[in-house]
Amino acid sequence: MSSKEQWATRVGLVLAMAGNAVGLGNFLRFPAQAAQNGGGAFLIPYLVSFALMGIPLLWVEWAIGRHGGIYGYHSTPGMFHVMGEQSWLKYIGVFGIFTNLTIAAYYCYIESWTLSYVFHSLIGTFAQTDPKIFFSDYVGETAHSLFAFPLEAGIWFLITLALNIWILSKGLAKGIEMAAKIGMPLLILFAIILVVRGLTLPEGAPGVVQSPLDGLNFVWNPKLEGLTQPTTWLAAAGQIFFTLSLGMGAIHCYASYVSKRSDIALNAASAGWMNEFVEVILGGSLLIPIATAYMGLGAVQSATAGGGGFSLGFLSLPTLFNNWGWFAPIAGAMWFGLLFFAGITSSLAMGQPIMAYFQDEHEMSREKSAWLFGVSILILGLFCVWLYPGGAFDEYDFWSGTFSLVVFALLEVFIFSFVFGIDKGWKEITRGADIRVPKIFRFIIKYITPVFILVVFIGALIQPAEGNWILACQSLMSGDSWPFAANSVIGKLFHVGVDSAWFTSEGMGTKVMVQDITRLLLFALFAGIAVMIYLDFRRKGGSR
């Protein structure tokens, strides 16, 4: 249970942490969420959530990580184990292994799409083929089946996985840190080029139907009535939560390699604000303005109605770039390239905690643990690839990429404040700090942040149909049942709004069957990790 690995430079650490936070959601999800939840007014609850939940949780996770690292633990089970005397604490760390493993499985698959799309942009595929048809073929959706084994998607998935394993096996400084030092500047450079090109598209240029500034206006025009809607606040808090990669165990892991002599307060703040720069300034100015210029605002509004920008980013933008003449393949490669860099810096952060666990608890070499991570992701990922048309991908995303994060964050902030103790916790955050952390954050961490996360959790748990909380309350008051939204946790769990039968009348399997089997797999995995932790800690002779 020892690791001599350290970050080579402070800048490298901050870039790696920022790279962990910056993901595809910065460019695809944020602009759509902002546009659909009050426009410029969305930024008010967004920044409030960043101050009251984002930054405090970043400090908590960095502090837990560095504290665990002092005792030789670089993954969450050990880190929580040394936070108090209770024997159950180590099992909270199951989340930090489970979420990284399962998110990496489907995230590497999306990452492989971006890599493949870089290639197809460069060879001009999208000049001849409609990206919508291309995508359906690519993931095997056209087979009209619950199952698919798309050959090309599978090959790109393997390439992406091999790249992740190779970088991870090179080590913290020579692998992850180097990837962040290359990937993050390139990502920012590509984004700046595309933002400038997109926002300066003149009306009357080939294909341009509307000013790109109308798209920017769609993102930024404040609809102040949105501030009175609980949905807007929940969406803003949720976005902050996911964009900073909180509640995963990846931040803890990276921070555990920080020298005991080093600052964490400034590093955490710097990485957090860098993520905001990429998300709000670059992410908010790229996708929607370009799409508006070529598709018109009406089409963009309907494409982002669900609060996501996936269809614009993958299905529309490749065609729109064709209007840029000789620059089209380069623009496509830059767009998907920046998404790839955003993806790989995040997936590496998911790999490290898994490897760290096996290095700490089984004294496994870095290379071996990198391979073990790769094989695990391959097995879990292939399940996702194979059952993509049946909805396995969405199940992974919901239960591990959304639900599990919030639960873990809620538990960790509670443990940090009330089990570890806010006095020790505050000392841990401020030890060696290169900035003065305002004392008000001690109160915020103990009381405000847990309440904030609890509200997000309850909001996700019982979100009403169409997000209409007032109507739902009225419905409850009048003696009717609470109208759970299909995408609320309870709605998902009980398949609200869909027939929950596993088989059709013809005896064919349904999507519900795939969803339930996927849930069983995820639950079994979670339980399996808990058993592994029990056995590993017992083997080490710990009585607790």
Next chain:
Amino acid sequence: MTPAAWIMLIITWSIIVYFTAKFFWKVLKTPHALKTEEQIEEHLDDEQQEMP
């Protein structure tokens, strides 16, 4: 762009650029941020005593 949209954009961008630049500049200026041995040892002693 409406004036209200411009105002929101300029205020938000200013806040984000200010803090991003401020903190990252500080990181660049203090590449190692070493603390004195005494400060660290003092804390670690406290920690060890409180450990279960």
